[in-house]
Amino acid sequence: MISERTQHIDNVVSVVTNPIDEASEKSRVYKSWARCVNDYGLDPSRPTPARILPSQEVREHQQQIEEFLRVARSGMEDMYRRVADLGYMLLLTDAAGITVDYIGNPAWDSELRAAGLYLGADWNEAHAGTCGVGTCLIEQTPITCHQAEHFDATHIGLTCTTAPLFDPNGKLLAVFDVSALRSPRAKDSQHLVFHLTSMYAQMIEDANFLRHFRKNWILRLGKSCGLVDVSGDTMLAFDDDGLIVGANTGARAKLWPSARGRQGGALVGRSLSEVFATPMEAIWRIARAGTGLDVSVTCSEPREHYYATVVAPREKGSLTSLLADRPVAVSTVARSADSFPALDRLAGGDPAMDRLLVQAKRLVDRKVNILIHGETGSGKEVFAKALHESSSRARMPFIAVNCASIPESLIESELFGYTPGSFTGGKSKGMKGLILQAHGGTLFLDEIGDMPLHLQTRFLRVLSESEVLPLGAERPIPVDFTVIAATHRDLRDRVAAGTFREDLYYRLCGATMSLPALRERADKRYLIESVFNDEAKGLTEHAGISAEAMELLLTYSWPGNIRELRNVLRFALAISGDGPVTVDDLPQEIGMQRLGHGRPLQLQARLGDEGIAMAAGVDDIDAERLLNSLKRNKWNITLASQDLKVCRATVYRQMKRFKITPPNHQ
Numbered sequence: 001m002i003s004e005r006t007q008h009i010d011n012v013v014s015v016v017t018n019p020i021d022e023a024s025e026k027s028r029v030y031k032s033w034a035r036c037v038n039d040y041g042l043d044p045s046r047p048t049p050a051r052i053l054p055s056q057e058v059r060e061h062q063q064q065i066e067e068f069l070r071v072a073r074s075g076m077e078d079m080y081r082r083v084a085d086l087g088y089m090l091l092l093t094d095a096a097g098i099t100v101d102y103i104g105n106p107a108w109d110s111e112l113r114a115a116g117l118y119l120g121a122d123w124n125e126a127h128a129g130t131c132g133v134g135t136c137l138i139e140q141t142p143i144t145c146h147q148a149e150h151f152d153a154t155h156i157g158l159t160c161t162t163a164p165l166f167d168p169n170g171k172l173l174a175v176f177d178v179s180a181l182r183s184p185r186a187k188d189s190q191h192l193v194f195h196l197t198s199m200y201a202q203m204i205e206d207a208n209f210l211r212h213f214r215k216n217w218i219l220r221l222g223k224s225c226g227l228v229d230v231s232g233d234t235m236l237a238f239d240d241d242g243l244i245v246g247a248n249t250g251a252r253a254k255l256w257p258s259a260r261g262r263q264g265g266a267l268v269g270r271s272l273s274e275v276f277a278t279p280m281e282a283i284w285r286i287a288r289a290g291t292g293l294d295v296s297v298t299c300s301e302p303r304e305h306y307y308a309t310v311v312a313p314r315e316k317g318s319l320t321s322l323l324a325d326r327p328v329a330v331s332t333v334a335r336s337a338d339s340f341p342a343l344d345r346l347a348g349g350d351p352a353m354d355r356l357l358v359q360a361k362r363l364v365d366r367k368v369n370i371l372i373h374g375e376t377g378s379g380k381e382v383f384a385k386a387l388h389e390s391s392s393r394a395r396m397p398f399i400a401v402n403c404a405s406i407p408e409s410l411i412e413s414e415l416f417g418y419t420p421g422s423f424t425g426g427k428s429k430g431m432k433g434l435i436l437q438a439h440g441g442t443l444f445l446d447e448i449g450d451m452p453l454h455l456q457t458r459f460l461r462v463l464s465e466s467e468v469l470p471l472g473a474e475r476p477i478p479v480d481f482t483v484i485a486a487t488h489r490d491l492r493d494r495v496a497a498g499t500f501r502e503d504l505y506y507r508l509c510g511a512t513m514s515l516p517a518l519r520e521r522a523d524k525r526y527l528i529e530s531v532f533n534d535e536a537k538g539l540t541e542h543a544g545i546s547a548e549a550m551e552l553l554l555t556y557s558w559p560g561n562i563r564e565l566r567n568v569l570r571f572a573l574a575i576s577g578d579g580p581v582t583v584d585d586l587p588q589e590i591g592m593q594r595l596g597h598g599r600p601l602q603l604q605a606r607l608g609d610e611g612i613a614m615a616a617g618v619d620d621i622d623a624e625r626l627l628n629s630l631k632r633n634k635w636n637i638t639l640a641s642q643d644l645k646v647c648r649a650t651v652y653r654q655m656k657r658f659k660i661t662p663p664n665h666q
């Protein structure tokens with residue numbers, strides 16, 4: 001290797017001290033070598049060790065392009081699955097050449113780190129010399145820097161294939177790098193990797209483009225009629241008036257040559273009817289048709305035909321805009337890398353929620369325990385469920401446990417389960433606890449702050465040893481689940497007061513997410529409309545909400561948050577009949593706020609989901625009915641809840657309220 005390195009150094013020196021042959025297929029490499037010596041003052045005989053930035057600095061680089069990184073991650077993971085067995089690893093650097101994401105085989109960790117194929121490595125040409133990333137940053141085109149094409153002799157064992165990634169405005173944003181520590185001598189061996197890298201780079205860039213223009217219409221164009229729905233590599237984003245607001249790399253390269261250039265600026269601002277010899281009505285017709293299989297548009301310059309499909313804006317509009325007479329068709333389109341429908345549904349443009357969703361999407365499948373904080377009714381369980389549905393465990397169980405509503409006497413057996421005959425009154429076959437029921441899926445522990453101290457200790461053991469010991473069992477059972485906990489209290493106060501174990505607290509709060517209260521949210525209208533639509537589902541026809549009633553709903557303080565909103569709308573729908581919900585259909589308290597009384601709707605807030613059932617004239621459970629049902633169902637909570645037509649949590653809550661204890665726990 002030493003002689004190989006010496007030979008390499010001699011070769012570099014000879015190239016840079018002679019005029020570069022522009023016709024040589026290696027001219028790009030040679031020009032880079034010349035830059036290294038003449039512009040950056042690098043010395044080929046002095047190898048530079050890999051420079052890995054400290055994690056705080058890496059974090060700062062990551063934060064600059066945080067949303068893009070999440071999109072890119074999905075693409076990287078997908079590609080890694082295809083090339084991992086061939087010995088490749090993947091890097092993503094920002095426009096400064098700093099590695100901001102990385103996927104490699106952990107077994108080669110130290111070797112990869114030494115080679116700089118690692119998170120935080122600086123691959124700028126000015127530091128690392130000619131290399132896949134650094135030279136791609138200068139050339140802004142896909143390249144393979146194979147073995148001795150590297151400038152620095154320490155890198156001549158590597159093969160690195162890279163592709164640039166541009167932001168939706170055409171500015172260089174990142175470089176995608178696929179590298180291997182060892183490879184065959186011939187550069188041709190990297191041919192397929194070169195194409196795969198460019199293909200994934202385009203997919204990531206396009207997913208980012210779709211995310212950026214999610215509020216706009218997207219026109220996808222392709223030359224293959226069967227593929228345009230899923231891989232139209234030419235995309236234009238346009239607004240309701242048919243004005244182009246964005247063009248992806250494919251569109252900038254192919255359409256309207258006089259407008260070419262990385263910025264694509266000359267395409268942006270033009271109307272579609274100017275760029276295409278196809279009238280705007282025909283483009284709206286494509287949107288309505290919802291498919292691009294047999295429709296084409298003709299570009300005016302150069303005159304070319306493309307198969308076309310139109311994707312509707314992905315961000316939800318207001319109810320009024322959805323009802324308005326506008327094209328609303330959604331064409332068939334592949335799920336983009338950043339789409340998490342369950343999470344996306346939770347918000348409609350509130351900045352705090354948007355930030356939270358960005359974080360949440362990054363945490364999906366990352367084995368980080370999440371602690372959700374928020375006022376009662378602010379949607380903690382709904383958020384936890386959406387995280388579960390967005391994860392690879394979505395098909396496995398989501399088990400929700402409300403630690404505050406299960407009587408203390410029952411919580412242990414409910415959580416851990418028990419073996420047959422472990423105590424009198426228990427079910428003869430024993431019971432599988434909720435922790436075991438969550439195996440493979442997610443365990444959601446609501447009101448975790450109310451978990452009794454002795455159970456915290458047992459639960460901590462479950463988390464650290466990944467096994468559970470049911471009551472009366474001799475051997476623990478292995479269990480694998482994700483924990484999401486929630487609380488409306490400040491758990492740190494509980495830790496300080498000695499009622500919550502500090503070690504459990506730190507176990508649970510791998511990431512803390514604070515849900516805003518409904519009164520603080522900027523997307524109240526969206527929530528009102530989506531809860532209203534939800535509640536109106538199944539009703540023959542509903543006529544919406546009158547403007548005056550909407551105004552009241554928007555200005556009310558919602559102490560019971562989204563739960564209270566749901567209750568109010570369910571109530572209003574029940575009494576509004578066929579007409580729209582008007583001010584008269586809203587509970588009195590909401591109207592009173594308008595009259596200046598300002599009395600909050602504490603009643604509904606406190607009563608929770610059952611409260612509105614009472615208000616709407618549906619039976620509440622009384623103590624006698626509850627007790628009879630429990631006895632009839634041999635104290636099986638699930639059967640009793642089905643019998644009473646309420647959820648299990650309600651049965652627990654009411655048992656607690658009426659101080660009903662099962663015979664086996666007395």
Ligand SMILES: Nc1ncnc2c1ncn2[C@@H]1O[C@H](COP(=O)(O)OP(=O)(O)OP(=O)(O)O)[C@@H](O)[C@H]1O
Pocket residue numbers: 345346347374375376377378379380381382383446486488527530531562563564566
């Ligand atoms: N984003 C949302 N869109 C529509 N409905 C929602 C949303 N978030 C919450 N809800 C509704 O609000 C109600 C309360 O939600 P959830 O049970 O998740 O709140 P929570 O914060 O867990 O409440 P608690 O603190 O009482 O446990 C439910 O009826 C739920 O369907």
